[in-house]
Amino acid sequence: MTNPFEIPSPRSTAPAWSGSGKDRRDVLDALTLFGLFAVAAMLLFYTMEDRYRWSILAFAAACALGSAYGFLQGAWPFGVIEAIWSLVAARRWWRKG
Numbered sequence: 001m002t003n004p005f006e007i008p009s010p011r012s013t014a015p016a017w018s019g020s021g022k023d024r025r026d027v028l029d030a031l032t033l034f035g036l037f038a039v040a041a042m043l044l045f046y047t048m049e050d051r052y053r054w055s056i057l058a059f060a061a062a063c064a065l066g067s068a069y070g071f072l073q074g075a076w077p078f079g080v081i082e083a084i085w086s087l088v089a090a091r092r093w094w095r096k097g
């Protein structure tokens with residue numbers, strides 16, 4: 001007998017993607033890890049900007065990764081803003097040189 005008040009796990013009801021053999025949660029988990037990496041890199045390189053000139057360029061690259069993450073996960077406003085941040089940081093690196 002099943003509990004009528006039990007909420008089913010979204011992982012157990014995720015539909016399989018056609019042809020790939022992987023279900024939706026596997027793709028989202030990889031995408032989430034990519035986003036986590038991008039944002040952690042942004043934080044790391046942002047904190048090092050005063051010490052090393054190259055960390056500004058690394059921050060710009062991390063912002064570009066964050067932008068890609070935003071577009072890949074469907075949050076295009078986040079992707080656009082991160083792309084702008086990437087351009088601003090690259091310009092700061094260029095002008096500091």
